[in-house]
Amino acid sequence: MDKLMVRAFILTFVILTSLLAACNRGKPKPVARSFDQFLYPEDLQGVVPRGVTGVDSIQLVRAYIEQWSRQQALLHHAQRNVNINTDRLDRQVEEYKNGLIVYEYEQALVSQKLDTVITDDEIRRYYESREDLFTLKQPILKVSYIQLQSDAPELERVKRLFVSTDFEEQDVLEKYCARYASQYALHDTSWHYVDELVKKIPLSGIGEDNFDQKGRIFEIIENNELYLIILHDSKFRDTHSPLSLVTNNIRNLILNKRKIDLVDQMQRSIVDDAREKNNIEIYN
Incomplete structure (x- = not known):
């Protein structure tokens, strides 16, 4: 039994013992302490998601206990070393809580009401009306490539097949690449950023000045490839x-x-409705 399993069983035993003691004596036994703060078994409810069991659940509980202990130690130190404006802090906590509640409602509204269907025509119109926003910050290429051992068989034939547009010859090349190539892309019509391609093929051997030489085969040998x-x-x-x-x-x-428009519309609607029904009043 490895150390992780042993620790898991020990932690399980401690927690179960604490729960049993709480039931028998009516006084819960803490599972951790940090200064004058105690963590009890009931505080661990909800820490482990439904369906998580075994060692995974124990790791989650252990992580929670460790985090709680660290947080309480930091809190204890902070409270002793800084003057806290409790009124301001309470307002900030209340504002944060209220913001979270509103955010949760907004997210629920978006998931229920947002129209996620976007047509190709909408995308095209957006692009055409804002084309200057989509300016390339690096070159992009459409390429085909084959990576082979430098001593691979029939290299001259491969080069001829590589530039051929004949379907049968392309099929022959595909089978050859499947057998001999380390990697290849024969029919990719997508655009690729140069910084993505250089992770696969040595474009430095071509040079940006030659990127406009379309249709030419570049042969680059690097590390016997x-x-x-x-x-x-x-x-x-x-x-x-x-x-x-x-x-x-x-x-x-x-x-x-x-999303922004939907949330804005919701906020205006709720506030306008509240004002119409005199549920909002500002007193002089």
Whole structure:
């Protein structure tokens, strides 16, 4: 039995013993103390989510007890070393609690009422009306590539197949890559940021000045690996990002705007209704 299991059983025994003692004597036995503050078994209710059992549940309880002990020690030290304006603190606590309650209601409202359907036409209109917002901060590329051992078989044939548009030859190349390539992407039509691609292929061997040489095969050898790379398309920094690259970003922006509008509308409606019914009065 490993140390974690032993500690788990010990902690379980302590907690169960405390609960049993509380039931038998009517006086609960604490499971932890920090200065003059005590943590009792009933304080641990709700710490472990429903369905969590065994060692996982014990780890959660142990973590809670450790956190409680640290928090109480810090609180004790703070109370002894700083003058607390209790009225101001109480107001801040009340404001924070009220803010949390309102936030929970707003989140529930959003989950129930928010229209999450966003059409392609909406995304396109948003993009066209704010195109200057979507400016590239780095180049993007459409590429095909194959990574092989530098001594892989039939390399000249592979290069010929790589530029072929014949379906059958592309199928032959696909099977070859599945057998010999460390990694490959033959039919990817997506845009990729350069800083993402350099994690896969050595673009430094091409150089940004050559990113506009579309259709050319670049051959780069690095660490006994041969990289065959074809640039299909490119866009440079400070130019407009293509719509396909920022579609998800635009979708999130539209959703966020809808959330804000929905919450604002809810707040105005509630306050206006309260005023109409004289439930809000400001006295001079």
